[in-house]
Amino acid sequence: MPAADLDRAWNAIVEDARQRIGDQAWDTWLSVLRPVAADHHELRVRAPEHARSWIADRLLPMLSASATRVMERPLEVVLADAPAPAAGAAGQRGRPGARRDEPAPPPPADRPLTPRYRFEEFVLGPANRFAHAAALTVAENPGIAYNPLFLCGPPGVGKTHLLHAVGHYARRHHPGMRVRYCTAETFTNEFTDALRKHGIDGFKQRYRSIDLLLVDDVQFLMAKKATEEEFFHTFNALHEAGAQLVLTADRIPHDLDRMEQRLRDRFAAGLVAEVAPPDLATRLMVLRKRVTGQAVELAEPAALEEIARHVNSSVRAVEAALVRVVAFASLTDRPLTRGLAQEVLDSLYPGRDRSPGQRRADQPATTVEVLRATALTFEVSEEDLLSRRSDKRLTWARKLAMYVAREETGDSYPNLGRAFGGRNHTTVMNAVRGVSAQIERDPSAQVDLARVRARLAAVHETPSATTTEPIRAQDDRRD
Ligand SMILES: Nc1ncnc2c1ncn2[C@@H]1O[C@H](COP(=O)(O)OP(=O)(O)OP(=O)(O)O)[C@@H](O)[C@H]1O
Structure with missing residues (x-):
């Protein structure tokens, strides 16, 4: 088959395969395989040396199916003979793009276990x-x-x-x-x-x-x-x-x-x-354990009960609520009482303690509402939040919106990625984890979060309330 025809046929086969398998790992390989020749029954491709057996087992059967479909005749995709190793390169792995004298990278380090998770x-x-x-x-x-x-x-x-x-x-x-x-x-x-x-x-x-x-x-x-x-x-x-x-x-x-x-x-x-969400007694025990471990000064032990009653979705949410209450007490130099816990949590989770019907069904907000509330808080547009623009302030606002959307909607990372302008689920997951860590250690991040939540409450209760004065967010933005 002439080279131009071979390239055309190969591109069509790859396109068919890509649509069917749609997977990052295979996609990686589709892009490095090179067609070298074809006859009526076989199409030979060159593959990187170190992965030939893997490709032969996993990828070629699918490529053969695509080739048969595209060419409308039985056509098997096979590996072309491997080139002989270059002199002096015996025993080296042929990494695409790697220099011959470049050593193979060390294997990735094991992920460590978190010391506290015992x-x-x-x-x-x-x-x-x-x-x-x-x-x-x-x-x-x-x-x-x-x-x-x-x-x-x-x-x-x-x-x-x-x-x-x-x-x-x-x-x-x-x-x-x-x-x-x-x-x-x-x-x-x-x-x-x-x-x-x-x-x-x-x-x-x-x-x-x-x-x-x-x-x-x-x-x-x-x-x-x-x-x-x-x-x-x-x-x-x-x-x-x-x-x-x-x-x-x-x-x-x-x-x-x-x-x-x-x-x-x-x-x-x-x-x-x-494992299900914790009951009240477990939530209280978790709080007591954390308070003891961190030598937090409690003016009223009932403050913990207030937190445990207020937040019931997960242990993580309970721990985060404790962090926020303790931070608020220390920033405002006030004793950690039940009243203070109630005040902080009411502003963070507004409406949770009202009777049903007082608030718009007291339902969690939607991602669209979270976007609107964040845009208002940070004085940016919703399009900016969905865009690829990456200045520091906008990036922080976007990550915060992802975090709040995850908390509010409990939606999956892939779904949230789609809702945030077609981003990868990993981007959302990293944002949620990053913000979660940030609000544990940075009081100004907690303030931003409280402001988005306050705005969200207004947006949620009055869906048309998009023109209200923006609440100013903190100026020292995080990455
Ligand atoms: N029963 C418990 N006792 C003490 N701490 C707990 C308990 N359950 C959860 N935690 C704490 O809550 C936080 C969240 O827990 P963890 O990360 O294990 O949740 P997860 O179910 O794996 O969540 P995800 O699915 O989001 O990864 C951690 O700090 C963990 O130590």
Whole structure:
């Protein structure tokens, strides 16, 4: 086939494949494969040396299907013969774009376990007792009791805490055990990177030569076909070798609806333990524990009750409310009383204590309302918030809006990404985590948050109230 025809055919095949597989990992490879020749039955492509076997197993069958569709005849896509290694390069990995004398990068460092996330720090209650018992049993008898253990529930109820606790316990009580903690997002990024840069073998070695694998937020694997498939093989290899897997997700395996059935089945085959939002007594216990740990001066112990009653969605929300109340007391130099807690929380969560009907159904706000409230607070337009403009003040306003939208709507990161101008879910997730950390340590961030919330209350109660005076936000903006 002449070169021009070959290129045209190849572009059409790649386009067909891209539309069907739509996955970052495969997309990476589609862009580095090069067609070299074709006859009536075969189209030969050149692939980077270090990933030939992976491509042959995973990608070529799909490309052959696309080729057959596009060319309207059976056409198999195969690998062209590998070029002979250049003199002096024997044994080196052929990373695309890498200089020959450049050493392969070191494998990514393990994600550390958070020191505080231990069983001893975990407050028990009816909503988490079962999950806690299951996690402890697995930590005591890894690979024997329940495998995998699948912890699931809404945000902020302690799934990550329990996951890390299993890791801490295993490191302390089973010396020599190889433990690895990662998020599903890290797994995805490392996998994509391994494919693109330094070879899949090192990646497999890192994830398969361990005894305990702890993976957070596996819902992020959904709809990423190549990564899902790699995770499936990792899962099987570890399981067959008797290694323990502990996974967390924001829903039960059955509801991971955009994930392959075989992976959902694997997840559900061990023990599924749900964690629910904490009851009042647990919330109060968490607050007491945090206050003791931080030597906070309480003028009235009932202040904690006020916080526990006011905030009931998750332990994370309870902890954040405590931080805000303590910060307010110290900034205004006032004693930490029940009245002060009520005052602060009323401004942060306005309307929560009113009777239904007084406020517009007392329902959570929508993302559109959050955008409007943030735009008014920061005196920018909603288009600016959705745009790619990245000056410091606007970026902070955008991140804050993402954080409030996540808190208010509980919507998924991908959905929020779409609502915020078609951004990637990772951008939203990083923004939410960044803002969450920022408001823990920075009083002016708390003030900004309170102002957006106050504006949101007005926007929410009076949907047309978009022309009210903007509330000025703090001037020292964060990144
Ligand atoms: N029962 C508990 N006892 C003590 N602290 C808790 C408890 N549950 C949650 N926490 C604390 O609440 C915060 C949020 O918990 P964690 O990150 O584990 O939630 P999560 O369920 O994994 O949330 P996400 O799904 O958003 O990742 C952490 O600071 C954690 O230590």
